[in-house]
Amino acid sequence: MIRKTHFLVIIVFFLVFTTAVYSASCAQKSYTTSCLKCTFDKDGKMDQACYQKYQDSGVACLFSAYPIESIQYKMGNCPAIDVCVDRLNTCKALYTQGNDKFDCDSDSINHCFVRGDACVARAVKDCSGTPPGDLANDLPPASFCDGFFFFIALFAGLLFVKNRRV
DSSP: OOOHHHHHHHHHHHHHHHHHHHHTTHHHHHHHHHHHHSOBOTTSOBOHHHHHHHHHHHHHHHHHHSHHHHHHHHTTOOHHHHHHHHHHHHHHHHHOOSOHHHHHHSSHHHHHHHHHHHHHHHHTTSTTSOOSSOTTTOOOOOOHHHHHHHHHHHHHHHHHHHHHHO
């Protein structure tokens, strides 16, 4: 029989797990949000103040997701994150069409941000080195939905076990 303490431990684990998974996609989510909420001029150029606001929120998200590594980065002790920033900028330069509205509507720049998030997730494991992978092979991190479905499956399994014992 599942005790209340076991159930609370499972809930806390789920919250920590989903927060970590969710925060691993900070850059991509901030870019997507800027595409949805910022205005564009007649030439397709995004309002830069608006874009900067969402970019700053993405950076803040990463700093809260990886607080210890963020401090190390600020002190200059995590060059692996600089490698990720360089990879992100290189990817954006390769795939941009020069029209922000078009870039938002296509998936190529968004994919650069997904790769950037994956790179950072690997970089924080060894701040002093170069993150594994490269520009072409950075894989996207797990999504929030993956964690949610994991929790649902875990919860359903626990309910099944509990009901079998009764």
